[in-house]
Amino acid sequence: MSENLQEQEVIFKIKRFNPEKGFWWQEYKLKVDRFTQFTEALRRIKSEQDPTLSYRASCHMAVCGSCGMKINGEPRLACKTLVLDVVKKYNSNIVTIEPMDYFRPIKDLIVDWDEFYDRMFKVKPRLYPSKEVLEGKAEHRLKPEDQKELWKFAQCIWCGLCVSACPSVRIDPEFLGPAAHAKGYRFLADPRDTITEERMKILIDSSWRCTYCYQCFNVCPRDIEPVTAIKKTRSFTKLYKEKSEVAERGEKHTEAIFESILKTGKIAEAAVYLKTYGILQSLVDLIYMSKTGKLKYALVQERYVQNIDEIKKIMGGESK
Template sequence: MEAQTLATNLEQREITVRVKRFNEDKGEFWSEYKLSVDRFTQITEVLRRIKTEQDPTLAYRASCHMAVCGSCSMKINGEPRLACKTLALDVVKKFNTDVITLEPMDYFKPLKDLIVDMGDFYTRMFKVKPRLYPAEEVVKGVAEQRLKPEDQRELWKFAQCIWCGLCVSACPAVKEDERFLGPAAHAKGYRFLADPRDTLYEERLKILLDSSWRCTYCYQCFHVCPRDVEPVTTIKKTRAHTKFSKEKTDVMSTGERHVKAIYESIKETGILQEAKVYISTYGLATAITDMLHTMRNGKMKYALIREKKVNEIEQIRKLLGD
């Protein structure tokens, strides 16, 4: 029975691997390879076998093979994933095809084949000062740093970022707004912003707050993170520190008005009155300008929908703490 089970587990299946490649001489082009895999074959192993057995010119990054170093980030059948954490036959089963497509991550400039330039990513990460700055007494050795269990629980999840760049690759906001630091930088920045041992709280606020209000909450970083760090959660938590900021940018002030308008809409009616929230957030002048644009595109009817309060509104107000 054990031998039969082992034979089943090691059953081979032929797959086709299509790799989007790049070099300075030829630009972008595609290469196709065929090989057999079993249920334990990782995509990193697929790439290693292609490079050693079929095409030594293929370039890719990989190191730890256990989802710790973050170097094997790429798009696998269109999804940003770690190659070492992805089994070839899982991809075959999910997409119901024997063809696996490998591409370099979006947003990043390709250097060669699946290797991309991570320079801009590292620049954003280092902007948030990704290390602990302890008190002078601790540095001199005359005091100790202690972290309470509850603080450790708050920080631990966000300290698991491995700098793989997958969240940035999937993020639409970072592609459109150069002043948005990106989900990975916010995960790393909040990890130190919330650390009671750190001494750069005010400086970190200036670095992180404006950027945090530029996130669109698409949750792509949440879905693609291989370590379940939930970068979008750190952005939400960072926004909660806005009340402690001595100076507020226009983006921060607009964001606070938006949050307040949503709260008041739900408190008053139990639902999100989008037209009212928009006016409260951006002001009447901007609302009129956008309304004219809406009319020209034939969508004014959606803005004129009359919404009714929900039944038992008091129950919702209790949930809001009122």
């Protein structure tokens, strides 16, 4: 056998679950070669060693999004991940497989998708054409530049990896999640759609609840960049009249950061906080900071960076 096709024994530590017993870890040993995907490894474990093991998989080609799970702590598609690539990355022949975080476990690696689908359907993930198009009196036309803008975000396969990795989803029930925003922006930015106002009402408040941790960016198997969709959705805030308190504060925060960089060349935290939250809330927080010994950080005097005029030119501001 060619050296490249030699098999290597790998120990799979799988976090299993059932409602009666709860969670437990179980180990399986399997010989794999450099072509073995995790879905193939799981299939062989189930068929050759333990028929009670449960997991989801369908297309085996990173299209259906069914086989999301945590592999060595990282949300991944099992069909897109080669076993020996993970062994090499972590320099260990022991790999762990767990159900995705955030989702309620049903059995072993199978999790409940109901809440995820509810979030996805909240953004109305389909095109709402004009009456003329529906009646056959007109047809949709999409410019190449518009198609280019939409294409990336149309590639979402609803795998849920980004939601599993997202801390904001866990702490804020009003945040729709990165996958829903990627899908929502795909239609919000589509010039053929007719419910833009309704979409802004659904998406804008939620978009300001993202913390920009970029975990969705890191784990997306299709390079969709949901965080970019969230940033682009925020740009629609200026067009929306019925802004929530969260959206208004987000806009103030963005403006404060822009003004701070334009003036000093960097983010002056104290000034940004004051403009974002106002004098009253800032005073309340100053009292708290004083009690906890952190007031000294708020009173740090900011120094302008050198060549501030160059920064102003980049940002479009006038030199003073």
